[in-house]
Amino acid sequence: MKKSKFLINGMRKHSLPWLMLAPFLILIVIFFFLPIILIAVNAFTDMDSALQWTFNGIDNFKKMLLDPNMPEILKNTFIYVFFTLAINVLFGLVLGLLTSYFIQKESVGLLFRTIWMLPRISPPVVYVLLWLWFFDPSPYGILNSLRALVDLPPGEWLSSNPKTAIVLANGMIGASFGMIIFSSAIKSIPENLFQAAKVDGASQWSIIQDIIIPAIRWPLMFVTMWQLLSLLTSYEYILLLTGGGPMVESEVLSLYSYHKAFESFEYGYGSAVSLVLVVIALGFSAIIWKVFGMKKMMGTSRVE
Amino acid sequence: MKIELKNICKTFNKQSNTINNLDMTINDGEFVALVGPSGCGKSTTMLMIAGIYKPTSGNLYFDGQLVNDLEPKDRNIGMVFQSYALYPHMTVLDNIAFPLKQQKVPKEERYERAKNAADMVHLGHLLDRKPSQLSGGQQQRVALARAIVKKPKVLLLDEPMSNLDARLKIEMREEISRIQKELGITAIMVTHDQEEAMTTADRVAIMKEGELIQYSSPMELYNRPKNYFVAQFIGNPPMNFLKSQLAVKDGKCQFYINDTTVDLNNHLPKIKSHNSIKDIYAGIRPYDLKLGQKGDITLDGVVSLVEPTGHSKMVNVKVGDDRIRFFADPLQKIERGSKITLTASISSIHLFDCESGENLTAETIGEGQDNKLVINS
Amino acid sequence: MKIELKNICKTFNKQSNTINNLDMTINDGEFVALVGPSGCGKSTTMLMIAGIYKPTSGNLYFDGQLVNDLEPKDRNIGMVFQSYALYPHMTVLDNIAFPLKQQKVPKEERYERAKNAADMVHLGHLLDRKPSQLSGGQQQRVALARAIVKKPKVLLLDEPMSNLDARLKIEMREEISRIQKELGITAIMVTHDQEEAMTTADRVAIMKEGELIQYSSPMELYNRPKNYFVAQFIGNPPMNFLKSQLAVKDGKCQFYINDTTVDLNNHLPKIKSHNSIKDIYAGIRPYDLKLGQKGDITLDGVVSLVEPTGHSKMVNVKVGDDRIRFFADPLQKIERGSKITLTASISSIHLFDCESGENLTAETIGEGQDNKLVINS
Amino acid sequence: QKQSEADAQPADNGVVTISAWSEGAEVTRLTNLEKASEKLNEELKSQGKDIQVKVEPKSFDGGWDQYAKQFMLSAKAGKAPDIYITPHETIGWLADGNYIMPLDELRDSKEYADVFPKLWDAASYNGHIWGALQDNEARPVFYNKNILKDLGWNETEIEELPEKVRRGEFTLDDMTKLAEEVVKQGKAKYGVIHRPVNGADFHYFNYLFGGQLYSEEDNKIVLDKSAVGKQLAYHYELAQKKLLPDKLISMEWKNVHRMVVNGETLFYYGGIWNVFNWGNDNFHDQLGKVDAKWVNENFGMMLVPAAEKGGEPITLSHPFLYTVNAKTKHPDLTKRLLELVADPKLQTEHNLQTFHLPVTERAAEDPEFKTDLTLGNIAYMSEYTTFLPNHEGFTKYSNVFWNSLQAVELGKQTPDQALESMEAQLKVDLGEDLKIVE
C-alpha cells in the first residue's frame, strides 16, 4: 500500500457522503432551490398573465397590507393550522400507538391502518365530494336524508361552520400521515425494551411516555414540522371543500395565494403572499426546532 | 416470595418443546442458580417467571397464587436481561431510576436511590452518559443497578456479570448476596460461572434441553451428580471420564480401569441383576488425581499438554484412548510427551451407566467420601 | 501479521483520554489476551486495531506498515464484538457466510465453509434461524463462527465466550487455539476469565484506565506482578494483602506481619535509601496459604466465612484488620468463628509500596520462587 | 385567395399541421375543425396547391384556470397550439399578453357576415376582433309548470309566460311575488334557486338594473354602485323572504339539480345545458334520468324578466371563440380554417350535441336545429343576450362580488354594508383598473 493510496482512501472517505447526497442535492437545487429564488424575485414584480418580469418594488406587499380581508385570512390561517396540526399529530400518534402497539395482532392493526388510509388514497375530489354529500345543507344531503326519515328538518351541519369542516376534513387525511410514520417507527423499537419496561413495572402509559415517545422523537418532530408547513402551504382540500367561503370565512393564506396567482393570474402578487407565508413558516419551524432540540438529534458518526 | 413452576411447557415453533414439563419450586428468600448448556432454556424460563412469555401449558404460582396471567408489571420483579435491554434514550441515571419512577417514588428520593445504586456498581461518575457511550461491562452494571434499585420481591438475573472482570464480579456477587439476604428477596440467577453458582446459590438447578436434570445444593451437585450429564457439566475443569466395564458377580462388583481391577466392596444398590457386565464411565475429578502411586488406583499415561493457570498447572494426559486432566503443582517439572503415573482414591470415583447415564455409585460411596475423611481429620 | 501500536491515544469527549499513550506490539502469530477492569478501554483498543475508530493520535502499524487510514475491510480482520452485532435480517447461515460473500467466494463453497464453521460452534441444527430466535449463547457462537470463517490474518475477540457454559467455553477455546496456531493468525482476545487468559494466551496485556500496565507471559504476570494493581487483579480469587511496614536498616530489610517480624535476607534493589520505614502491602496468594505452622511465617485469624467451591473450600479469615482468603481441603472441618493458624513460605510473599503500588520484591525473590522449587522437585 | 404567400414553406410532404386545443367535454369544437380541414384541403386541391392541412386536436380536462395556465406556459415555451379555443372573456389577457393575433378580417368574411351582431361584442377587445365566434348559449330561467298548475294556472297561461316576459309584462318583481305565493301556499319548498357557486349568471342582474361592468373607453372594470346595490338588494330580499334554500351557496351541484328536477322550486336560474345534465344522471327520485321531452313537459324556459314593466328582459351568454396563436406559422391557413368551421351544418352538429345556440343566422335557420325540442324554443334568446367583459380584471371583480352576494344571502351584511366592503376590496384588488360609477 503506497502513500498515494491512502490519499485516495482519505479523499474517498470524505467524498462518500457527498456522493450519496449528490442526486438529492442536485434535484433539490435545480427544482426546488432555484425556483424559490425565482419566487423571491418574482414577489417584487407584477408579473401577470403575460409572464413578464416587471419590477414594482414593494407594491405587492403594500397591497397586502391594504387588503381588508387580510386580518381575517391570517386569523383563519392560524386557527386552521393550529387545530388541524393538533389532530394530525396527536390523533396520528394515537392511531399509530393503537394500531401498532396496543393491537398486537398485526392483521387487525393493518386493517385499521388501511381504513384510515382510505381518505388519503381517495382522489381528493371524491373525498371532498363525500364530505359535501354527507353534510350538504339541502334535504338531499345524506345526513339530512336520514334526519328526514325521522321527520327532522334538514340540519346545517358543517355549512355554518366552514372552519370546523376544513379542520376535520384535513385532519382525517393528515392523521394517516402521522399514523403511518409513527407506526413504522414504533415497529422499529426493539422488543426487549418493552419487556424490560414491563418488568420494571411500567404501566402502559409509562411505556408510551418513556419508551415510545423518546424513541420516535425524530418522526414526531418531523411530522409536526412537516405537517405544519404542509398545512400552511396547502389549500387543495379547502379549495375543493369550501373554496375559502362563504365569503372569506375559510380562506387561508395559501389559498389566497392560489386565488391570486391562478385565478386572477397575478403571479407577482401570489409570490409575494407566498413569501409572507414562508416567513411565518420559518418562524414556526425555528420554534419547533428549539422545542424538540433538533441539534441533539443529529448524532455523530461512529465510524471514523 | 415462593415461586412454583408446575409442569411448565413452552414452545416457540409448535413442533418441539423448548421447555419441557418443568417442575421446580423456589422457596421464599432462596437464592437459586440456574445452570445448563447454552440454549437449554434458561432465559426462556426466566422470562416466563417474569411474565414476558406465557407458558404454553402448565402453571406458575407465586406464594401459592396462580399468576399465569398476571402482568409483568404487577409481579414486582427486578430483572437483568441477558441483553441488558437498557433504554437507549435515557441517561444512566434515568435508566436506573426508571423502576422507581414506575412506583411513583418522589423525584428526589428516586434520584437519591438511583445514585446509591449506581455507586454500588461503581458507575457514580457516569450518570449522565447514554448507554451507547458505555463499555459493555458498564452497560451490564447499569442493568444490574436497575434490577435491584427497586428492591423487588423477586430478582431474576440472567448472566448478570458475564462481562465484568473477576474482581468486580466477586464484589458484585457479594453485594447481590447481601441485598438478597437482607431484604429476603427470592433470587434466581443464570450463570455460566460455576464458582459463582456454587458459592452464591442455596440451590443449583441444572437444566438440559428444557428439562430439569438435578436441583440440589451445590455440594451435593458436586459430590453426588445424578447422572453423567451433571457430572461432566459441573466442575471446572470437568470431571475426567474413562471408559470401563463393570462386572457384577454374585453380588460382588469389580471394574477395570487402565489394566487395574478395582474391587467395589461397598454394595451397588442401583444394579438390579446380580450377574452382569455393563459398559460404564468411571469419572474422577482432576483435583482428585495426584502424581504418584499411593492411592487406591493408579493410571499410567503420556503428557499431551501442559497449561499454566497461575496457582497450578493443568496437565492433559493420555491414558489409553481417553484424555484426562489433572492439576500439578506449578513448580513440578512436567514435560510434554513424558510418561507419568497418576493415582486416586477409590472414594473419589464416580461410575455412570454408559447407556442411561445414570450414576451407579452406591450412596455409601458418595457419602463415604465425606464421612470417611471427616473422621480422619 | 505483526501489529504495533505506537503512542496511541483516543479520546471520546475531548476532555480526557480513554486510551492513553498505548504502546504495544503483538508479534506475528501471537495470541495475546487483553485484560483489565471493566471500562478500561479494551474494546476501544480492539476497535482501533480493527479500523473502526481512528486513534486521536499515535500510529498503528501492521507488519511495519502505517495503517491509520486503512479501511477496516482492507485489514483482513475477523472480529467477535462484545455485543455480537449479528445481522438481524439474515439467518444464522447467512450471517456466517457473510464475510465469505464479501470475499467473493463462490456460493457453494461459501455455504460449505459456513456450515463447517457452524458445526464447529455446534449450531449446525439452527442454520435457518434468525438471530432473534437464538439464545444468548447461541448468538455469541454465531458471532464466533462468523469471525473465524474467513480465516483472517488478525482475529480480534472481544469477550467471545462470556455467555457460554464452562464446557463449551473450553471446547471453543481449544478450537480457537487450534485454528489460530494452524493458520498462524495473530489473535487478540479480551476476556474476563483469567484462566482463559492464562491458558490460551502467549502473552497477557493488562490495562487500567486506558494505560498498559503490564504485558508479559501469563506465568510472569502471576509470579511477578509489576505492581499492586496487577497483583490484586490477577489471580482468582485475588491475592490477599496485609498492611505492613518495611524497615530498611543498614541494607538489611525487615517487615512485620501479624506480630511476626520477617527478615528479608535477599537484597531489595528497588529501595534506594538505606535507612527508611515504608508502608507496604504484603501479598500472598490464597493458594500459597496453608493451615498449620510449618512455613516461614504464620498468621493467626478467625474464620469469618466458609464457601464451598466443589473441589475445595474457600475460607475467609480475619487477620487483624485484614481479611484474607485461603483454600482448604473440602473435607477439613473448618467452622465459622473458630481460630486457625495459617502459614506461608517467604518466597511466596510479594511486597508493594503503599503509595506508588510498585512491586518492591527483589527480582531474586520472585525468581527464587521458581528456582528454588524447581530444584526441589 | 390570399393564404399562398405566408404559407410558402409547408412542412414535409406538403402536410401542414395545425394544432388546436380545447377544454371540456364539448369535443365537437375540435371535430368541427377537423371536418373543416377536409373542406379546406379540397379547396386547396382545387386551387392546385400541393398542401394538405391536418388538424391536430387536443382536449383538456382540468379546470379552466389550469387550461389557461397551460396555454400561457406553452406559449412561453414556444409550444402553444395554433388555435386556442377559449371562453370569450379571456381574450383580454390573451390580447394584452400578445398571445393571440387580432382577426378583424373575419368580420368581413362571408362566412361570418350573418353573425348575430351583438355577439361580436364578445369577441372584441381594445377595438379589435380577437377570435372567431364558435357558439352561443342561453341561460334561461326555468319555471316548474306543475307548480303553476297546482297554483291554479291554466295551460295557456303557463305556456305564455315566456312570451309575457319577453314583452316586459312580467317583471322581476312579479317573479318574486309569484315565488312568495307558492312558498306561502306550500306548493313548493322554495321559490327561487340559483347556482350554488360563483359564475357568470349573477352578473345579468347588473345589466338588468341598468348597470355596466366595463368601460370600453377607459379599458377599466366598472363598479356601478347603484346597479350593484340593487343587485345585492334583490338577493337579500330573496334570502330574507326565505325563497331560497337556506345555505344555498354552500350546496352541492348535484343536490341543487335534484331539488330542481324533483319540483321543489318554482324558479331556477339555470342554463340550457341543464336539460342535458338531467338526462345524464339519476337526479329524479322516481324516474332517475329524465330526457329532454320530459323536461319540456314539466318545465318552461324564459328570459330573466325585466326590472320594471315594459323593460327589456335579458339573458347572458358565454360564447366560445377560436383564437389564433400570435406566433402561428400558418396564419392564413388557420384563418381560412376558422372561416370554414363556421359552416351552419357544423354549427348545428355542435349545438345539438352540446345544447348550444348558433352564432350565425343561417345556422339558426338550420332545419335540424329548429326542430330541436329545447333549442328551437329558445333560439330567440340570442337577441336578448349580454356578455361578461373581456377585461382581465373581471375575475377579481367577480370574486369580490361573489363574496358580497354570500354575505347578503347569509344575512351577515345588509346590501349597503356589502356594497361598501365590496368597494373597499375592489379598490385594493383592481387598483387602477377600477372605475367607480355612482
Add this chain to the structure above:
Amino acid sequence: MEGIYEPKMEAPKIKTVSKWNARIPYIIAYGTLGITTLPIILMYLWLLMSSFSTQMKHGVIPVEFTLENWRFLWTNVEMVGSVYPSIWTATWNSFVFAGVLTVLEVIIGVMAGYALSRMEFPGRQGIMKMTMMLHAFPSVALLIAVFFILNFMGLFDSLLGVILVKTALQIPMTAWIIKGFFDDVPWDLEWAGLIDGCNRFKVWYTIVIPIIKPGIAAVSIFSFLAGWSEFLLLYTFVLSDDNITLSTYLQKLISDPNLVNYGLLSAVSLFYMIPVLIFFIFTQKSLMQVSAGGGKGV
C-alpha cells in the same frame, strides 16, 4: 441499598384487579379506534354501495343493483359525445409513473437519509434545515418558477421533467423520514459489516437498509401515492395527451361540474383506490415485519 424493606403485596388480590386493570387500556384502545373509524367506514361503504346501485333511497339505501357504473372496466365509456380512453391504459400509465417515482425517490431518499444520519461532513445540519424550509414554499407558487427552469433546461413537455420535479418536491420528506430510521440502527452492525469486508456503501445497502424496512414501507407508500395521484404537474408540464393517467381520467369525469355522472364517478374512484390499497397492504405486510432484536446493540 439502605432502608428497610416492607414486604407488602396482598397476594389474594393481585389477580382479579390486575386482570381488569390490564384490560382497561385495551377496551379504551379498541373503543377509541372503533368510534373514530366508524364514520370512515360508513363513508366508504356508502361510496361502494352507490357505485353498485342506480339510486340511493333516502340517500343511503341502495335501491337497485347495477353494474352499469362499472362499465368502464370492459368498454370505453362514452359521455356527451366524447369517448373516454380505456381505463386500463390510464391505469398502466399511472402505475408506471408512480412506480418510477417510488423507485427513484426511495433510492435517492434512502441514500441521502443515510448520509445525513450517519456520516460526518460539514453542513449536515444546514442541509437538513434547508430542505425542510423548502417545504415552506407552497408548491403552487413554485409552479411558475419551476416552469422557467424546465423551459430553460428544455424539459418542458417531457415526462422526464415531471418525474424529476415531482421527485424533487417529495424527496426532502423521504430523506427526513428515513434519517430518523437510520438513527436507530445499532452501530455495531455497521462495524461488523465493515470488518467483514464491506465498504461503507456496501454496508449501507446490505446491512443497514434491510433493518430500516419499516421506514421504507412508510416512505414508499407516500411516494407511490404521490405519483398515483399526481395531476397538476403532469397537466401543467406535459402537453401531449398520450400519457393519460387515472387521475386525469378522473378529472375528465368532473371537469364540468354540471356534467358529472356520480355513479360512474364513485365506481371509477373506487377503482382508482384499489391499486394503492393493494400496494399499501403489500408494503405494510412485507416491510413491517421487523427482524431487529436479539443482541445487545450499541
